[in-house]
Amino acid sequence: MADYTLHCFAQSGNSYKPALMLALCGADWEPRFVEFFKGASRTPEYRALNVMGEVPLLEHAGHKLSQSGVILDYLAEALGTYGPSNDIERREILRWTLFDNHKFTSYTATLRYLRCYVPNTDPAVTAMFRTRAEAAWKVLDDHLTGREWVAARRPTIADFSLAGYVYWPDEIGVDWKDYPHIRDWAARIAALPGWKHPYDLMPGHPLAGWNIPGEK
């Protein structure tokens, strides 16, 4: 059995955040496939593991951890890298992790979900999430102007949190050339030794019948 077990599935950008961290660190880990699209995360058994009913979930040394931001924080400490080196960095990492959870990932992930997985979504709903996602992309693009990394002069877990969904531009319906600082930052992350695309790192892709229908 591996040191770290990550309950995850390929289409989950929130799972990708800790999976990427584990891959970049060369940790001894294994994915445990959650059949999200068959309702596995909504069962009483899964709720008993995590009342929030969310993926990912990390098991390590008897601990069960949920929320990608908590898992990243835990891994930074356990693996001794990509974490803060002082209190100011710690709060800057927290600030961008919260912004990511509240807006950047939240709106981006929902936009992608509506585009790719929900048939016949009301166009007004998709449009609202697109508007909000674009505003969040603009904030990060502005922040990355003249910066290589989000929260320090080196990559940190804040970068990996924000990177959860950025490698699916077709599914989101964005061309990152319109946000050139995000494009360049995503390429810097992808150049780190050990990087893999989410679909190459976690199980469950392709989904039967999956396609990219786009927006109406």
Next chain:
Amino acid sequence: MADYTLHCFAQSGNSYKPALMLALCGADWEPRFVEFFKGASRTPEYRALNVMGEVPLLEHAGHKLSQSGVILDYLAEALGTYGPSNDIERREILRWTLFDNHKFTSYTATLRYLRCYVPNTDPAVTAMFRTRAEAAWKVLDDHLTGREWVAARRPTIADFSLAGYVYWPDEIGVDWKDYPHIRDWAARIAALPGWKHPYDLMPGHPLAGWNIPGEK
């Protein structure tokens, strides 16, 4: 000049989180009114203070802090209370603060915003946020079954984060009797010495022309 200056406005539940913390701690603080509804948080001057363009913003001892979760973390340390007492509590506080930012506050605040401040919102949009908010309320209600406080055996900043919007049931369009553990937990917070309703703690209410139109 007070020790702490909080840029805020009465209708902002995200501002209420640190305002409540400051009030409960009896800190020497003053609000600085942000005329959000006149676009004050979207000006270049405000963006220079906070690239995220968000309220609240805390100024203290030369620091400028944004993101309510970061401000709460900072205040717990500076004021020496309502914070974690060990690493497990720290991660449990972080877990619920992230859930709050991602889902509980996010969907609740947007639902209220659409109901109270946006004329002629498409009913499909409001319905989507209501469905998501209700799912988040259910998660917290389940978690609070048999618990007095969210993340420890005493109130912490995780409680104050999640409480940001709960004292506006009419504006949200909820009767907390349908979520009795949330109702009782909100009453426990309201019984803490120094507690005030957001409209009694921050400037700018009532807004001219403000009402509660409800949902279509």
